[in-house]
Amino acid sequence: ATLDEIKASGTIRIAVANEIPYGYVDPNGEALGAGPDVAKHIVEQLGIENIEWVTTNFSSLIPGLQADRFDMVAAEMAILPERCAQVIYSEPNSSYGEGLLVPAGNPKNIHAYADFAENPDLKVAIMAGADQLEMMQALGVPEANLVTIASNADAISTVSTGRADAYAATSLTATGLASQGSGVEVAGEFVDPVIDGNEVRSWGGFVFAEGSTDLRDAVNEVLAEFKQTEDWAAILTGYGFSQADVDGSSHRTTAELCAAE
Amino acid sequence: MTDPIIKFDKVGKSYGSLKVLDGLDFEVKRGEKVTIIGPSGSGKSTVLRVLMTLETINDGVVYVGNEPLWHEQRSGALVPAGEEHLRKMRRQLGMVFQQFNLFPHMTVRRNIAEAPVKVLGLSRQDANQRAEELLEMVGLADQAHKYPHQLSGGQQQRVGIARALAMRPKVMLFDEPTSALDPELVGEVLNVIARLASEHDLTMLLVTHEMRFAREVSDRVCFFDKGQMKEQGTPDELFTAPREQRTRDFLKAVLNG
Amino acid sequence: MTDPIIKFDKVGKSYGSLKVLDGLDFEVKRGEKVTIIGPSGSGKSTVLRVLMTLETINDGVVYVGNEPLWHEQRSGALVPAGEEHLRKMRRQLGMVFQQFNLFPHMTVRRNIAEAPVKVLGLSRQDANQRAEELLEMVGLADQAHKYPHQLSGGQQQRVGIARALAMRPKVMLFDEPTSALDPELVGEVLNVIARLASEHDLTMLLVTHEMRFAREVSDRVCFFDKGQMKEQGTPDELFTAPREQRTRDFLKAVLNG
Amino acid sequence: MAWTEYLTPLLQGAWVTVQLTVYSTILGAILAFAFGIGKLSPNWLIKAISVGYIEIFRGTSLLVQLFWLYFALPVAGQAVGLDLRLPPVVAGVLALSLNIGAYGAEVVRGAIQAVQKNQYEAARALNFTPRQALFGVALPQAIPEMMPPFGNLAVQNLKDTALVSLISLGDLAFRAEQLRNFTQDSTTIFTLVLFMYFGMALVLTAIMKLLERFVGRWRHASN
Amino acid sequence: MLFGIEWDTSSELAFAWSILPILLIGLWVTIQATVLGFVVALVLGLVLAVLKGAPSRFVSWPANVLCEFIRDTPLLIQLFFLYYVLPEYGLVLPAFMTGALALGLQYSAYTSEVYRAGLQAIGRDQREAARALNFPSAHTFTHVLLPQAIPRIIPAMGNYLVSIMKDVPVLSVVTVLEMLNVAKIIGDRTFDYMVPLSMVGGLYLIMTLVASAGVRLLDTRLPKQGLPLK
Numbered sequence A: 001a002t003l004d005e006i007k008a009s010g011t012i013r014i015a016v017a018n019e020i021p022y023g024y025v026d027p028n029g030e031a032l033g034a035g036p037d038v039a040k041h042i043v044e045q046l047g048i049e050n051i052e053w054v055t056t057n058f059s060s061l062i063p064g065l066q067a068d069r070f071d072m073v074a075a076e077m078a079i080l081p082e083r084c085a086q087v088i089y090s091e092p093n094s095s096y097g098e099g100l101l102v103p104a105g106n107p108k109n110i111h112a113y114a115d116f117a118e119n120p121d122l123k124v125a126i127m128a129g130a131d132q133l134e135m136m137q138a139l140g141v142p143e144a145n146l147v148t149i150a151s152n153a154d155a156i157s158t159v160s161t162g163r164a165d166a167y168a169a170t171s172l173t174a175t176g177l178a179s180q181g182s183g184v185e186v187a188g189e190f191v192d193p194v195i196d197g198n199e200v201r202s203w204g205g206f207v208f209a210e211g212s213t214d215l216r217d218a219v220n221e222v223l224a225e226f227k228q229t230e231d232w233a234a235i236l237t238g239y240g241f242s243q244a245d246v247d248g249s250s251h252r253t254t255a256e257l258c259a260a261e
Numbered sequence B, C: 001m002t003d004p005i006i007k008f009d010k011v012g013k014s015y016g017s018l019k020v021l022d023g024l025d026f027e028v029k030r031g032e033k034v035t036i037i038g039p040s041g042s043g044k045s046t047v048l049r050v051l052m053t054l055e056t057i058n059d060g061v062v063y064v065g066n067e068p069l070w071h072e073q074r075s076g077a078l079v080p081a082g083e084e085h086l087r088k089m090r091r092q093l094g095m096v097f098q099q100f101n102l103f104p105h106m107t108v109r110r111n112i113a114e115a116p117v118k119v120l121g122l123s124r125q126d127a128n129q130r131a132e133e134l135l136e137m138v139g140l141a142d143q144a145h146k147y148p149h150q151l152s153g154g155q156q157q158r159v160g161i162a163r164a165l166a167m168r169p170k171v172m173l174f175d176e177p178t179s180a181l182d183p184e185l186v187g188e189v190l191n192v193i194a195r196l197a198s199e200h201d202l203t204m205l206l207v208t209h210e211m212r213f214a215r216e217v218s219d220r221v222c223f224f225d226k227g228q229m230k231e232q233g234t235p236d237e238l239f240t241a242p243r244e245q246r247t248r249d250f251l252k253a254v255l256n257g
Numbered sequence D: 001m002a003w004t005e006y007l008t009p010l011l012q013g014a015w016v017t018v019q020l021t022v023y024s025t026i027l028g029a030i031l032a033f034a035f036g037i038g039k040l041s042p043n044w045l046i047k048a049i050s051v052g053y054i055e056i057f058r059g060t061s062l063l064v065q066l067f068w069l070y071f072a073l074p075v076a077g078q079a080v081g082l083d084l085r086l087p088p089v090v091a092g093v094l095a096l097s098l099n100i101g102a103y104g105a106e107v108v109r110g111a112i113q114a115v116q117k118n119q120y121e122a123a124r125a126l127n128f129t130p131r132q133a134l135f136g137v138a139l140p141q142a143i144p145e146m147m148p149p150f151g152n153l154a155v156q157n158l159k160d161t162a163l164v165s166l167i168s169l170g171d172l173a174f175r176a177e178q179l180r181n182f183t184q185d186s187t188t189i190f191t192l193v194l195f196m197y198f199g200m201a202l203v204l205t206a207i208m209k210l211l212e213r214f215v216g217r218w219r220h221a222s223n
Numbered sequence E: 001m002l003f004g005i006e007w008d009t010s011s012e013l014a015f016a017w018s019i020l021p022i023l024l025i026g027l028w029v030t031i032q033a034t035v036l037g038f039v040v041a042l043v044l045g046l047v048l049a050v051l052k053g054a055p056s057r058f059v060s061w062p063a064n065v066l067c068e069f070i071r072d073t074p075l076l077i078q079l080f081f082l083y084y085v086l087p088e089y090g091l092v093l094p095a096f097m098t099g100a101l102a103l104g105l106q107y108s109a110y111t112s113e114v115y116r117a118g119l120q121a122i123g124r125d126q127r128e129a130a131r132a133l134n135f136p137s138a139h140t141f142t143h144v145l146l147p148q149a150i151p152r153i154i155p156a157m158g159n160y161l162v163s164i165m166k167d168v169p170v171l172s173v174v175t176v177l178e179m180l181n182v183a184k185i186i187g188d189r190t191f192d193y194m195v196p197l198s199m200v201g202g203l204y205l206i207m208t209l210v211a212s213a214g215v216r217l218l219d220t221r222l223p224k225q226g227l228p229l230k
Ligand SMILES: Nc1ncnc2c1ncn2[C@@H]1O[C@H](COP(=O)(O)OP(=O)(O)OP(=O)(O)O)[C@@H](O)[C@H]1O
Pocket: B015, B018, B020, B038, B039, B040, B041, B042, B043, B044, B045, B046, B047
């Protein structure tokens, strides 16, 4: 929807994918996470009264935008060229590196995404629709060793029961999950994946449908100002983002990320 | 009274290769009470069902009151009749079924009054009154508000008769009206039919295995076999001095019981 | 021949609050042919079903060949019998059912031979021979390899009789053996029963609505009503000069047919 | 979290489940009668449409139908220039009722056909029109016959509502997943949820039994 | 790309044609899950039927309640329960096995009814005839009741086989790569759900129509009177 339409109705529909700490809804229906907290500030600045939070599977975020099931996604979804062809992004709100969730004690001794390409006996879980798929494909991990789960919530069980040997996700997700479940931990001495000569780092932003350019522009405007403040940095570090992650968020623009090969 | 109200003219009817009516010629005069007897499968029910337009025919013409039943006169030729014509013809006939075929979800009174309201367009009040008169006649005045399953078989069949009469038909068809009844209940139904026969100038066509009753009540008895009428006569003629061997065999087998 | 082979001693049977047998006293002598008549629901079938151990009793004692049927003597007292005892007692009885109750998946011959093989321990060959003799007797020698559904109702019932006879029972029970049959097929079954009655010294207990047949074949006719035997006598006594009003009413209603 | 703290969010979800069940059962019943009677129609077009509907929705998986309505229909709509982006509630209720309606249609057809032929003959002998015979004679007898299978279908439908959680509708199953996301306490949560579904099914069954007695009043009349 | 097979998005038709082999790989998983689930349902159903018919109420009553409970709760939740809860008690089954078990469990409640109804449909008449002839009760069961029950049971079981096939997509929630899951993943990666989901619908329609026709044919071929004994 356009900004005018949203302002007229007074309610904006924002989706999260139930990923701690990027964007999730707690049992009381309160939306939390790096995306939602920043979004709440922006929405207030834009003069929109209500937010209707929508929880959906990660893989349904883009289709949901396209189907007008919500106006905006606050899931810190990574800005990738193929996604830019489907939807439009705000400027980056965060940046984060990769990580691995493994069974306690790391019995298979896994420290890098590349391990799955080298050892064909290892199975790795990824979330449907997440960009770890592209990384694994680029590293040459066989498709048969990928276990696609529907949401982060399934990762602990999948890994602790040995249905997969590890779960590939962003470092923040992995840390969050490791603190929640017993029997799992974050793989130590993690080696960042290197693809096409670059270490992988992702930049997350808010996402909108193709037709919502004015809304995106308005969000960008408020976001740029907000990023100058301590409040903004406090939100991110409060959810476990490192200072490097916070600083890194300004090292790329959306235009660059979308244009990248 | 010599004009036939029902006339089968070389009527043929088959199911696949099975000939059920085989060039049947058969007449009933106005006011006559005719009984049809014959072995199982000889086509007795079929004759009644054709008259009630529950089965079509393949051949020949059936007349009811001088009008073809299954055909219409159109630009001189006889063509198969449409539903309109059948509805008109059906008004002249009423049928009583072996299995009673009452509507189980309607009270006795409603069973009788429903068709007069829906088909003849009587008011509900008039139809109810007519139903109650008929119930009186069949001796069930006090059962009007019961459902069929609350009645004995004999009572149900008497309701069946009342229901058919409520449409004021000219011809009443009875297809083994007592053969689904316990022996003790047969009498009450036959009594009602006998009263009908003696008190009204209704035309009646009755299929039955109750030979004694057939003898008492009918003007004429027809013996059917293999889809044809093999022999007919007054009850006395047919029961005491049947001409055909087949008739004799049949009567012997049945009366032996 | 004066010793009762069957004796009901104040037998009571109820379904919930419905008394089906009400302190029934009743005897059958060895070799006697007894017919039970009576209105629907009077408990006729129940008497046969109790004898065949298909229904239990609530009260009294039934004796078959001087031994209690439903009880065992144990340390002087009568206690409810176990399956062992029932199996032994059942050997003396054979039953022919209204609905034939043949096994639809077995050939006619196997229907007859199965029990002699499994229960009496005959060899399959001997049992087959016995089956074929019995089929000869009921006039179905050429039907041994057919399945029941390929036979007419009358033929099926004759197989039913042969099946019961194959166990060489001392007492044969017939529960309305012809009432599920078309009228024309009744004769062939009654003929077989009549031959059995005249040629063997089997004890026979027959429930039927075929009054004429009852008169011809039985030594004694018993009239049941409301779970009790209301009247009994030779056929001539009972049919021509019934003592009880209830019997007269029943006979009038039934014979009127 | 103690299990009592799960109750509030789970009960919210259960309420959504109840609503979904009620709406889709009612809509499903309407579809069942329309297409069940349609399949018996002498008009070949109505018959063909009814047969097509019944076969398609009975012949494919409910989850496939649900995903199709939710994910694929908007794309199909775009192709012909229609906005077919159904909200999850609409897609959910529609998929559930279309599916259950197809099964119900077969029940309706079966029950109407099971009305004894002699009832139609009696109606014809009394000169009822085919329509009067259907609505006055056949249906009143067929409806009580339909009730036991309808009861089973209603419970089936209640269970099927769990699938709408997969298109992000906040029903009981969805709430359970959300809670598990937080607490990873699968045993307690799923045990609670199983019993909640069981309880709802028992209530639904009891309601259908009452309804059955109501529509079949005439059968229970006694002397 | 999925399972090493590339897709061609140049046109809808080319896309459909290129993903067909991928969907067929998923279809094969669907068929395996169906068959395995059906076998579990047949075995568990028979066990439940025997327990429900047990003479002791202490056995039959819990069996009846269990059956009702299984029948009244959603397959999805039962699947989650088995998938997430069993491992907490040390029983870790692969997703596919868990799925087949859940299908079998859910349908055992239905098949147990089929067994029971099949035996009960052999009317009182037949039991009474067998009793009047003094058959041992085991012989009555094996030679009178079963031969007549089996032809009645087979078509109903066939219908449940078709139902199980239609429930297999639920297994996608625990990562089983059956046909719908494969189609969904293709959709997630190409953002075109229309083609793969419609193809899954079409394939299902074909399979169920063929299977139902097979069941009907079988039904007409089965001896209505029971398995014949000469
Ligand atoms: N719908 C039908 N399809 C095929 N055959 C039929 C049908 N209806 C009747 N028949 C056959 O037509 C023949 C004549 O039937 P009909 O009912 O007229 O005999 P019936 O003389 O009334 O015999 P019954 O005394 O047994 O009632 C029988 O052989 C019967 O099997």
